[in-house]
Amino acid sequence: MREDECLAAAVVLASGAGVRVGGEVNKVYLPLAGRSMLAWSLRTLAGVPGVGVLVLVVRPQDREQAETIARTELAGCVVEIVHGGVARQDSELMALRHLRPRIAAGQIDVVLMHDAARPLVTRDLAAAVLHTARRSGGAVPGVPRDGLLQVSEDGTVAQADLGTLMAMQTPQGFLAAPLLTAYEQAAADGFIGTDTAACVQRYSDVAVRCIPGDDGNIKITYPHDLVIAVNSLTAAQPSGASAGSPGRKG
Amino acid sequence: MRLRTIAIIVAEPGPGGPDEAAGPGMLASLAGQPVIGHSVAAFEASPLIDEIIVIAAAGVRALLAGRGYRKVSRVLDPGRSRAESVRQALQSLGPAEVNVLIHDARRALVGQRIIEDCVTALRARQAVCTAVPASDTMVAVENELVTLRPARDRLRRRQTPQGFRLSVIRRGYELALADQGAGPAYAGPADDCGIVLRYLPEVTVGLARGSELNFAITRPADIGIAETMLRAELP
Numbered sequence: 001m002r003e004d005e006c007l008a009a010a011v012v013l014a015s016g017a018g019v020r021v022g023g024e025v026n027k028v029y030l031p032l033a034g035r036s037m038l039a040w041s042l043r044t045l046a047g048v049p050g051v052g053v054l055v056l057v058v059r060p061q062d063r064e065q066a067e068t069i070a071r072t073e074l075a076g077c078v079v080e081i082v083h084g085g086v087a088r089q090d091s092e093l094m095a096l097r098h099l100r101p102r103i104a105a106g107q108i109d110v111v112l113m114h115d116a117a118r119p120l121v122t123r124d125l126a127a128a129v130l131h132t133a134r135r136s137g138g139a140v141p142g143v144p145r146d147g148l149l150q151v152s153e154d155g156t157v158a159q160a161d162l163g164t165l166m167a168m169q170t171p172q173g174f175l176a177a178p179l180l181t182a183y184e185q186a187a188a189d190g191f192i193g194t195d196t197a198a199c200v201q202r203y204s205d206v207a208v209r210c211i212p213g214d215d216g217n218i219k220i221t222y223p224h225d226l227v228i229a230v231n232s233l234t235a236a237q238p239s240g241a242s243a244g245s246p247g248r249k250g
Numbered sequence: 251m252r253l254r255t256i257a258i259i260v261a262e263p264g265p266g267g268p269d270e271a272a273g274p275g276m277l278a279s280l281a282g283q284p285v286i287g288h289s290v291a292a293f294e295a296s297p298l299i300d301e302i303i304v305i306a307a308a309g310v311r312a313l314l315a316g317r318g319y320r321k322v323s324r325v326l327d328p329g330r331s332r333a334e335s336v337r338q339a340l341q342s343l344g345p346a347e348v349n350v351l352i353h354d355a356r357r358a359l360v361g362q363r364i365i366e367d368c369v370t371a372l373r374a375r376q377a378v379c380t381a382v383p384a385s386d387t388m389v390a391v392e393n394e395l396v397t398l399r400p401a402r403d404r405l406r407r408r409q410t411p412q413g414f415r416l417s418v419i420r421r422g423y424e425l426a427l428a429d430q431g432a433g434p435a436y437a438g439p440a441d442d443c444g445i446v447l448r449y450l451p452e453v454t455v456g457l458a459r460g461s462e463l464n465f466a467i468t469r470p471a472d473i474g475i476a477e478t479m480l481r482a483e484l485p
Contacts (some may be wrong), residue, residue, distance in 0.1 A: 023261050030464065056306065084374040107455035145388065147408040149381060157379055160408070160444035162400070168308075169385035194387045201396065210389070221385060222462055224479040231474070 006109035007052030008130050009099055010045035010171065014038045014066070014116035015057045015084025015091040027220060028116040029065055032219075033233035039073040039221065040119035040233070045112065045171070055098060056116075057091045059086040089183070089192055089199065096180045103176040104222060110134055111179055113196045115173040116247045117220045120232055125214050126171050133173030137206035140173075140197050142166030142211030169213040172196040178204040179238045254348045255369055257293040257321075257411070258339045261286050261306035261355040262332055265353045274311050274473050280358055281477050285467060287317070288358035294319050296362055298369045299351070303342070306355075307333045330437050336442065337423045343416060350419060351411040354443050358464040359476055360411065367458040372422045375456035376422035378413040381444040382460040409460040412442045418453055426451035 014028045028038040038056070046054055058066040070079040082098045084091030088103075092113055102108045110133045112126060117218050125141055132139035145167045152158040172195065179196075182203035186193070191197040197208045220229060253416070255258065261276045270336050276286040286306065293299045302321045304314060330336040336352060343350070353360060364380060371378040384405035390398035414422075421446040429449065443455050445448040463479050465472070 005282070037404070043395075140389075142391065143387065145384075145386075145407075148384060148388065149379065149406050149408050150404050151381075151457060152404075155457055156375075157443060157447065157457060160379070160403075160441065160447045163424075165388040165400070166391050167384075167385075167388055182446055186369075194399075197389075197396060198387070198399060209394050210391040210396050211394075219386070222479075224475070224481075227478045227481075228475060 002101050002125055007107060008050050008110040008112060008154060009053035009055060009108045010051045010073050010114060012038060012042050012114050013054045013088060013091050014180040015059050017170050024137045026062060033117060033230045035073050036118045037156055038116040039069055041116060041121050044123050045114060045126055046122055047123050050130055054084055055080045055095050057082050058082060073238045087192060092196060093183045096183050100180060103180055108176050110173055110174045112171040112173045118143050118170055118217055120229060122214060125217060126249055128211055129171050129173040131212050132209050136207035138174045138200055139211055140208055141169040142210045143213040143215055166210055168195050169217050174200055178206050227247050255298055256301045256348055257299050257353060257354050258430060259289050259302060259304045260335055261304060261310055261352050262331060274467055274470060276355060278473060280473055281480055282346055283456050284313060285358045286355050287356045291317055294321050294358050296365045298366060302402055302407055303339050305339055322354060340420050340423060348415060348416045348417050351413045353411040357464050358467055359463045364461055364464055368411050371456045371458040372413040376415040376418045376453050377446045377455040378458050380409045380411055380458045382409060405418055408441060422446045422449050424437040434456045
């Protein structure tokens with residue numbers, strides 16, 4: 001099958017509790033500049049050339065709300081809703097198992113894993129991740145961070161300056177078949193990674209390439225992040241391209 | 251006996267030097283007060299702080315003079331580097347042992363809780379770094395490929411104030427200077443705890459809890475972010 005006949009699947013993970021920002025409500029359902037937070041990244045990913053499948057992973061108790069959002073805020077997009085697991089990695093595995101027949105049939109060649117708490121992702125960034133994942137096997141966006149130190153077991157400083165490290169963002173993109181195999185193997189071993197790439201690096205030979213991330217692609221973690229996101233989305237062009245760079249610093 | 255505690259507030263020009271266009275300067279207005287005024291007011295208000303030394307250019311000196319801060323004993327001219335500025339401030343103190351808290355004025359929203367935690371941690375340690383958890387997954391990258399993955403629960407983002415016994419940080423700076431042999435413009439490890447770890451490995455550097463609010467204001471957009479954070483009343 002030629003590359004341009006294969007489709008990428010974009011998986012948006014919305015199955016964390018995420019109640020630190022908005023109290024009782026799962027933060028990814030909070031309204032943000034006229035739509036729910038998770039609808040922003042779904043819409044953006046739906047518009048990435050080459051993405052043909054959209055999967056939304058939700059908690060069972062949020063399903064009704066997710067279906068309503070898909071119907072009202074994402075009209076015209078086909079959103080496949082999947083129930084997630086307890087941890088992020090379980091949720092990713094559920095999405096991959098849902099896609100398994102199409103991965104096995106060669107209809108889906110790349111999977112983009114995206115955190116619904118990053119509503120400001122741009123189409124350009126997702127397209128760059130997809131492009132690199134197709135060529136190299138794995139792609140993660142990263143932004144440089146200085147001023148990091150390492151602590152030892154007793155809670156004192158072990159190393160004061162780790163130099164520049166890259167803070168991982170999403171979407172992270174991988175060739176679908178080795179990704180699924182890696183996740184099944186990790187589940188069998190009970191291994192939990194901190195992000196998608198951690199699992200891939202442990203259970204496959206796929207090279208994970210770091211591409212330039214976007215300081216504007218913030219993760220909504222604290223209440224003030226919502227305001228920053230609203231300001232950014234309000235200032236953005238109608239195309240959804242992010243204006244400015246609202247990223248938080250250390 | 252409680253050691254006397256002196257705050258040294260370093261008001262450096264923005265990352266692009268004195269050019270305000272590169273980022274907000276010390277006199278930029280943040281929630282109705284100049285950036286530098288926030289830090290000075292926080293240390294002034296702390297019952298744990300006995301004296302404040304500010305390292306800043308002339309414009310800041312004039313501003314501070316008009317505000318009647320009781321604890322500000324002197325405003326020193328900046329050196330050619332941050333390290334030189336701090337070393338001069340340390341030299342300006344007498345021989346008696348004291349605690350010093352060195353703070354970057356760009357972290358304008360430092361609050362009482364952070365100052366208190368840093369001073370408290372200094373009771374058990376001779377050097378303390380304020381830090382917050384690294385909320386993102388961090389990796390090292392080589393030739394564009396992700397290589398090392400340091401354990402996230404062991405990573406912290408460095409903040410200020412950083413607290414020291416005066417004798418310890420003074421000695422650290424002396425050794426750093428001697429090591430470099432580069433004269434007073436020595437530019438260093440980028441932070442004071444780094445100097446202690448490198449030149450005084452026998453000294454254990456403790457940790458104090460920082461805050462997301464205590465971030466460094468370096469870009470024009472940071473003023474708006476800081477004001478938003480203030481309204482959101484982060485812990």
